[in-house]
Amino acid sequence: MLVHICCSVDSHFFLEKLQKDFPDEKLTGFFYDPNIHPYSEYQLRLLDVQRSCNKLGIELLEGEYDYESWLQAVRGLEREPEKGARCEVCFDKRFTTSAKKALELGEKKITTTLLVSPLKSQEQLKRVGDEFYASHGVEFIAVDYRSGGGTQDQSRVTKEEQLYRQDYCGCIFGLTMQREQQNKLMDEMFSPISGQTLPSSIEERLEMYTTRNALEDENKEYKIVKQKFLNYRQFNFKLISGKKDLLEAYALSYSTLPRKKAQGRIEFSHNGIHYLNREEIKFITLLTYNNLSNSNYKTLKELIYNPLDFNKERILRNTLSGSDYDLTPIIVVNEIPQTKLSIYLDAKAYEDTKEKLIIFS
Structure with a gap:
């Protein structure tokens, strides 16, 4: 049959x-x-x-x-x-x-x-x-x-x-x-142009179940459990200098704006972090990004198309903001702009559930 x-x-x-x-x-x-x-x-x-x-x-x-x-x-x-x-x-x-x-x-x-x-x-x-x-x-x-x-x-x-x-x-x-x-x-x-594996995505589950099969081949004990967490998806993002100059920029995961748009100027800087005078938005340079994440990106384009692992980027956010639950936009640029800036960011953070693989020693 x-x-x-x-x-x-x-x-x-x-x-x-x-x-x-x-x-x-x-x-x-x-x-x-x-x-x-x-x-x-x-x-x-x-x-x-x-x-x-x-x-x-x-x-x-x-x-x-x-x-x-x-x-x-x-x-x-x-x-x-x-x-x-x-x-x-x-x-x-x-x-x-x-x-x-x-x-x-x-x-x-x-x-x-x-x-x-x-x-x-x-x-x-x-x-x-x-x-x-x-x-x-x-x-x-x-x-x-x-x-x-x-x-x-x-x-x-x-x-x-x-x-x-x-x-x-x-x-x-x-x-x-x-x-x-x-x-x-x-x-x-969702399938980002970067190819980054997003939390609770099909690609993440595929990786996890592939690992599960390998554990079984090795006769290793495991358990699959579910956990609630704060998930995130970014729809689009752009940074405009002055009236129309589009700047190359990258917004870290969990960057959100309540009204999807903000305008302002850099007001002050501290320890390599530059603060906009609106919406508590933070800017860092690619050099600072590399130093804090122990990475070696040559250009922003390279970062955009091949970003860090999602969890490693969360660790970087914690380093910059001091919190795992921070949703402030953190934007990476080549050089800190001194002009009026317009930030367009459409993204969503939301409660979700995902599977986790527990491996017993």
Whole structure:
């Protein structure tokens, strides 16, 4: 039986149940999810599914990540709700490809871990699966592992196996509406030009779960826990001297302005820190930045495109302000300007939750 797999949270529990209920079937996993966006999220889910299948002794095949063709398939359905017409088109595409893969492998049965997802309609999945049985001759096995306490068992397995528990289906359109309803920033879509790994980002989680897998290979004990923290995203920033001269500048992480704009002049300096006469904004030179952070940036452009690790920059902020909770704009420039300055800074600091890897010695 070919088993279409969407994520480890659904697949681990689902595959365990299939192994018990279909002991004579050789199960083959098929990870085909071109709907998952961004690609780093796709990589993260695949990584965890690979780990899960290895634990269960199940072969895993990876389908093509043809995201562009998926976008074409759901065009015009972007604002459809979860379990609506867009989901059905998405199922159609994934079932068609899964059915073709099953035929290619000589399999006569297919099923999908989507059946156990509380975000999906089992009736909708069964209807699509039956249509494929009629058109492709591949039987769709519509098992129900949700009822009878199945959802609770799935949560237990997820916790015990320390699986990656994503909080959206993978679809950018579903995520957009979900975050709109939650009135939350869709920070999953942030990818800074610097390539810096942002806190609680998909890239940070990918690094953490890769480390987790390495720890398991080394038989080292670990625990994944959640913690609340103050997160930060910077949308845009620019510094204008006089009326229109754009200055090369860099704003440290956790720099915020309540009204997104401030104007003023440097009022005084102390210990290499230069203070604007408005909004408590601080300026330092690139030389001071290098000295305090033990770095060796030759130009501001180099700093902008290849900044320090986020945590190292937090340490630098603490050195300059004396607090881990300081949100004052700290701006790095080549030379301290003596003209009237206009600072445009659109950024947000907000309460968030992230995962942390605890390694036992």
